[in-house]
Ligand code: ADP
């Protein structure tokens with residue numbers, strides 16, 4: 001696979017809805033430690049709503065599809081993360097407007113636009129112990145894959161697949177690296193130094209989202 005079309009994006013969302021439902025307890029437990037115990041239910045509710053309404057969205061235009069997903073997440077996830085995930089998908093969709101499919105370069109551009117939107121809206125930087133700590137290294141990994149030599153070995157493994165595998169790994173490493181950090185944004189920041197020693201729930205859900213995308217591409 002060397003490009004993601006509307007059907008692939010829809011499959012990603014379906015998979016993400018399953019994963020958020022399956023990992024609901026984990027995400028809520030992480031939020032119980034440094035927040036208000038709702039991140040798992042927020043994410044599962046949001047992605048289930050998107051899954052239910054997926055059929056009514058335009059699958060021929062990936063930009064419109066991503067924007068539609070963002071609108072539904074914005075109105076159903078709630079909490080601090082709802083507007084942020086809504087922004088991620090809407091800004092990514094804006095960048096992809098009119099595209100029938102996204103190759104590695106287009107996907108890297110889209111996710112970078114989404115990351116910029118999240119940072120603008122939430123005013124978080126890497127190291128603040130938020131979803132940005134998973135998303136930002138994932139975008140970096142996609143951009144790095146653009147200039148990396150074509151993957152060797154398995155001829156069926158495209159640069160896109162390689163980039164997505166690296167992005168998922170980078171997001172997971174970024175989420176794990178939030179453990180020692182002191183939160184500087186969101187509810188967890190109220191705890192100050194007591195927020196250290198716990199993994200950020202939003203960085204964890206973001207890592208799950210990127211893992212789901214890689215799995216959709218078969219890696
Ligand atoms: P709430 O904190 O309102 O209960 P959630 O529990 O659904 O919302 O989401 C919490 C997650 O949202 C945090 O773990 C963090 O990753 C993310 N988050 C919170 N505030 C910000 C922000 N300003 N910028 C980026 N991400 C943020």
Ligand code: MG
Nearest residue numbers: 035036038039
């Ligand atoms: Mg919460």
